[in-house]
Amino acid sequence: MQTSKRIEMLPPYLFVEINRKIAEKKAKGEKVITLAIGDPDIPTPEHIIERLSQAAHDPANHRYPETDGLPQFRRAIAEWYERRFGVSLEPDKEVLPLIGSKEGIGHIALCFIDPGDIALVPDPSYPVYPVGTMFAGGECYFMPLVEEKGFLPDLEDIPSPVADQAKLLWINYPNNPTAAVADLDFFERVVHFARKHDIAICHDGPYSEVSFDGYRPPSFMQVPGAKEVGVEFHSLSKSYNMTGWRVGMAVGNARIIEALMRVKSNLDSGIPQAIQYAAIEALLGPQDCIDEHNAIYQRRRDRLMETLNRIGLRAKPPQASLYIWVRIPEGYDSLGFASELLEKAGVVVTPGVGYGRYGEGYIRLSLTTPDDQLEEGLACLSAWHSSRQSLP
Numbered sequence: 001m002q003t004s005k006r007i008e009m010l011p012p013y014l015f016v017e018i019n020r021k022i023a024e025k026k027a028k029g030e031k032v033i034t035l036a037i038g039d040p041d042i043p044t045p046e047h048i049i050e051r052l053s054q055a056a057h058d059p060a061n062h063r064y065p066e067t068d069g070l071p072q073f074r075r076a077i078a079e080w081y082e083r084r085f086g087v088s089l090e091p092d093k094e095v096l097p098l099i100g101s102k103e104g105i106g107h108i109a110l111c112f113i114d115p116g117d118i119a120l121v122p123d124p125s126y127p128v129y130p131v132g133t134m135f136a137g138g139e140c141y142f143m144p145l146v147e148e149k150g151f152l153p154d155l156e157d158i159p160s161p162v163a164d165q166a167k168l169l170w171i172n173y174p175n176n177p178t179a180a181v182a183d184l185d186f187f188e189r190v191v192h193f194a195r196k197h198d199i200a201i202c203h204d205g206p207y208s209e210v211s212f213d214g215y216r217p218p219s220f221m222q223v224p225g226a227k228e229v230g231v232e233f234h235s236l237s238k239s240y241n242m243t244g245w246r247v248g249m250a251v252g253n254a255r256i257i258e259a260l261m262r263v264k265s266n267l268d269s270g271i272p273q274a275i276q277y278a279a280i281e282a283l284l285g286p287q288d289c290i291d292e293h294n295a296i297y298q299r300r301r302d303r304l305m306e307t308l309n310r311i312g313l314r315a316k317p318p319q320a321s322l323y324i325w326v327r328i329p330e331g332y333d334s335l336g337f338a339s340e341l342l343e344k345a346g347v348v349v350t351p352g353v354g355y356g357r358y359g360e361g362y363i364r365l366s367l368t369t370p371d372d373q374l375e376e377g378l379a380c381l382s383a384w385h386s387s388r389q390s391l392p
């Protein structure tokens with residue numbers, strides 16, 4: 001049996017060694033605290049679960065769903081966008097429910113990329129953008145996201161022949177892993193760039209509801225012309241602590257939405273309907289949970305920042321997202337530093353290089369560790385720091 005070249009081309013799984021060390025420590029009965037995963041620890045709000053439970057008892061929801069979702073779910077998404085961002089969407093043409101946004105993000109390359117075509121992909125980034133491109137037979141041109149430029153891609157830096165040839169441009173704000181945010185001015189420049197080079201834009205915005213200190217991240221769809229050039233991926237995962245239910249959406253340009261729907265209708269049969277009813281409840285029901293969750297994340301951010309500052313690790317306090325992007329000390333690479341923290345402090349962090357070459361020099365910490373474990377983790381980091389200082 002021989003697997004495809006596609007499978008062989010997948011990047012090596014960087015965390016093998018770290019996972020092996022975690023297993024080894026656990027087997028010895030040693031405690032390991034993880035600050036690595038961006039998966040909300042707080043449960044889905046009760047009213048949403050209640051709606052799911054009711055809908056699960058209705059036999060009408062036991063049958064195949066439609067790939068493009070319930071019309072009332074598409075309408076709920078449009079209503080939510082109008083209320084949250086002041087963006088009008090045509091529910092039957094400009095909205096497509098997804099089985100978690102990851103599903104659509106992975107599949108959209110099939111709508112634009114033929115073998116040899118180019119996608120412009122940020123580095124570091126969520127790994128599904130480059131992998132989706134590769135599965136479609138395309139090539140990535142990586143746009144460095146560097147601290148000096150606020151972790152925004154420098155569109156002027158992309159050589160014109162590359163930009164003219166590219167079919168797709170990925171952006172993601174609030175950003176994973178750097179936690180950077182973008183303003184409407186940047187999104188306007190992206191629309192201008194898309195028009196100039198005839199490129200489709202995919203903005204990935206699952207963290208727009210996770211924000212701090214009163215900051216409210218904008219939607220790409222808010223800028224004039226966005227709907228002519230692109231789509232936005234969104235998700236209920238982080239906004240409503242629904243990562244386990246797998247429900248998200250793509251909104252925007254009707255031609256792109258239709259193309260994605262054609263791909264999906266050949267591959268999947270949509271989101272289970274009971275989950276769509278729960279998602280409608282999330283989008284249109286009480287929204288207090290968002291501020292409540294953000295208050296928890298903000299408190300954790302502040303606790304982490306206090307410790308990082310005290311032990312001399314440099315990071316900018318994030319205004320949004322579930323992450324802190326931390327510069328590592330001189331003399332380490334990100335995998336080596338993550339291994340040191342695991343071995344010596346019993347704390348798991350994500351090495352930046354896992355998100356691309358330009359992620360080297362950083363680690364990513366997440367705000368989704370329960371408070372008591374976070375406090376333990378912070379104590380372990382402080383103890384590690386003191387022991388390091390007392391070395392001869």
Ligand SMILES: Cc1ncc(COP(=O)(O)O)c(C=O)c1O
Pocket residue numbers: 038099100101102103105126172175176204206234235236237243247248
């Ligand atoms: C930037 C980004 N996009 C998309 C996703 C996928 O989210 P979901 O598939 O749960 O909607 C994630 C998940 O961590 C993410 O970080």
